[in-house]
Amino acid sequence: MTAANQLVSELPLNPRARRRPLLPIIYWVVVAITLVPIAVMVVYSFNTAPNHRITYVWHGFTLNYYAHLADLSGLWQAFVLSIVIAIASGLISVIVGTPLALALERHRFWGKRLLTGILFVDIAAPSIVVGAAALSFFLSIGLHTGVTTILLVHVTFNIAYVVVTLRARLSGVGTALEQAAADLGASPVNAFFRITLPIMMPGIVASFMLALAMSIDDYVITSFVAGSATTFPLFVYGVKTGLPPQVLCMGTIIFAVGLLLALLNGALNRRRPVG
Amino acid sequence: MTAVDTSAMTLPPAPVRGRRFARYATPYLLGGVGSLWLIVLFLIPLISQLLVSLMTGNIDQGYQLTWNWSVYRDIFVGADVNYLLFLGRSLLFGATATIITIVVAYPVAYFLAFRASARWKNGLLLLIMLSFFVSFIIRTNMWVFLLGGQGPVLSFLRNLHLVGADAHVLGTAGAVIGGMAYNDLAFMVLPIYVALERIDPRLFEAAQDLYGNQRAVFFRTTLPLSRSGIFAGILLVFIDTVGDPVNPSLLGGQSTYTLGQAIQNVYLTQQEYNVAAALSTIMMIALGIILFAYARVFGTDNIEDLV
Numbered sequence: 001m002t003a004a005n006q007l008v009s010e011l012p013l014n015p016r017a018r019r020r021p022l023l024p025i026i027y028w029v030v031v032a033i034t035l036v037p038i039a040v041m042v043v044y045s046f047n048t049a050p051n052h053r054i055t056y057v058w059h060g061f062t063l064n065y066y067a068h069l070a071d072l073s074g075l076w077q078a079f080v081l082s083i084v085i086a087i088a089s090g091l092i093s094v095i096v097g098t099p100l101a102l103a104l105e106r107h108r109f110w111g112k113r114l115l116t117g118i119l120f121v122d123i124a125a126p127s128i129v130v131g132a133a134a135l136s137f138f139l140s141i142g143l144h145t146g147v148t149t150i151l152l153v154h155v156t157f158n159i160a161y162v163v164v165t166l167r168a169r170l171s172g173v174g175t176a177l178e179q180a181a182a183d184l185g186a187s188p189v190n191a192f193f194r195i196t197l198p199i200m201m202p203g204i205v206a207s208f209m210l211a212l213a214m215s216i217d218d219y220v221i222t223s224f225v226a227g228s229a230t231t232f233p234l235f236v237y238g239v240k241t242g243l244p245p246q247v248l249c250m251g252t253i254i255f256a257v258g259l260l261l262a263l264l265n266g267a268l269n270r271r272r273p274v275g
Numbered sequence: 276m277t278a279v280d281t282s283a284m285t286l287p288p289a290p291v292r293g294r295r296f297a298r299y300a301t302p303y304l305l306g307g308v309g310s311l312w313l314i315v316l317f318l319i320p321l322i323s324q325l326l327v328s329l330m331t332g333n334i335d336q337g338y339q340l341t342w343n344w345s346v347y348r349d350i351f352v353g354a355d356v357n358y359l360l361f362l363g364r365s366l367l368f369g370a371t372a373t374i375i376t377i378v379v380a381y382p383v384a385y386f387l388a389f390r391a392s393a394r395w396k397n398g399l400l401l402l403i404m405l406s407f408f409v410s411f412i413i414r415t416n417m418w419v420f421l422l423g424g425q426g427p428v429l430s431f432l433r434n435l436h437l438v439g440a441d442a443h444v445l446g447t448a449g450a451v452i453g454g455m456a457y458n459d460l461a462f463m464v465l466p467i468y469v470a471l472e473r474i475d476p477r478l479f480e481a482a483q484d485l486y487g488n489q490r491a492v493f494f495r496t497t498l499p500l501s502r503s504g505i506f507a508g509i510l511l512v513f514i515d516t517v518g519d520p521v522n523p524s525l526l527g528g529q530s531t532y533t534l535g536q537a538i539q540n541v542y543l544t545q546q547e548y549n550v551a552a553a554l555s556t557i558m559m560i561a562l563g564i565i566l567f568a569y570a571r572v573f574g575t576d577n578i579e580d581l582v
Contacts, residue, residue: 030383034457035406037409037413037418041414056425099308100305100306100308100310102306103301103303107306108302109303109306118313121321124514125559126562128555129559136323140326153316156312156313217407219412254408259405
């Protein structure tokens, strides 16, 4: 080993090589703070609440509220509505957004810059403005607000997330495989279903999940266009004086299912690294 | 089938023209529905909001478009409520929360990008995003529960005589800003992390070959190269926090009333649609000016590539 080599190996070559405890400490403190409200939610969903509102005092462990979720009037209907709207808006936005992502990523066409701009503003604009604008529009054309308008608006913001996710997936893939398929005599439609769609599938699944999450958690935009309909976030927000324990149970269930789906997705991606 | 065979063998002019047409039409066929959806349900509503703000009338008799530009003047000058103060408060809360998220998120993203081992990286990223799996409204309500007057945090501090008997957290600007920063932290961590991951490690070697010490390498290589991530994070967090009505409503009080709350209130409770639409337009314009100025002063890459 030459002297020069020795010198290089002693120097910290890049940040990966440095070892100081400050960064891990900051990371774990941040994670701990992040977890505080989640832990409180999970723990207090098992606490007996004599007045049907969560209390600071621990009255004893119970599974009662999980068993009687439907006892809280409106909670179950709100939850079902949220799930239905999430799945419907997720499916529609994937069906509409996937070809749009293909068009934007692989073709030149008139109005492309405008469309990219609209998608950017769709993601960047504050929810309150998007919700207020949607309500202005529905009032102007005389469309009554309700489940339909919630669905329309959720698809509108979800399309943008689907397109961004899928464009990231498509960029850098190129069209060599499709060209090879065409050389082998595949029709464009055949090539799409046998080549392009399988390549995009992990991105489509990821964007569908993202759309589900965005839709289930949206409060601000929905509050404008909901009319008399009540989704889960609207229901929780509407409870003003202390939360009923069933709300925490529902939150805990959504948390567990979401985490499970994320872990499952991660495990599947690890098994098939090339999509 | 026969059409495909003949075109493959002899390439007559007609199918070629047909194919050229197909190539020209493909993007419109692919993107048509999505474009139409976005134009009708996003672009037109944004424009219609501007028009609604210029209408006059009331909820009972309906609204007519009268190009009533004075609504904007009335909001700033003659209104009974000080909307300008609400706007200023929204911007101040949003800016403070954004700065806090940058300061907290940067070391976290740096740790994830450079210090976490490849094996645990995904798990550590998931931990940071864990709060996304809990409804935003419930999360914020849990902080209200914890920080309430009789809650465990204040009781504990009171028992230690660290705070007085009348000490409170809820209703203060600090609680609102803290809630905003908490709820949006991951929106800052992720883009900075992605930007740091993208840096070619050979650049650190090059910086050290040029006798840069740790501080110089960070400030002259790492930080400038993660600028696009910081900008993307600022876009997401600042815009979201400035418009957010939820944290001020749940964690705040009278003295923390923001423009986001005012828009919601005037639209949904007072139902003065023209005033609410004008307030919303004002927020959009204020955000546009600030972000444009930021991009001009600090410079950035192509904005559209960031999101």
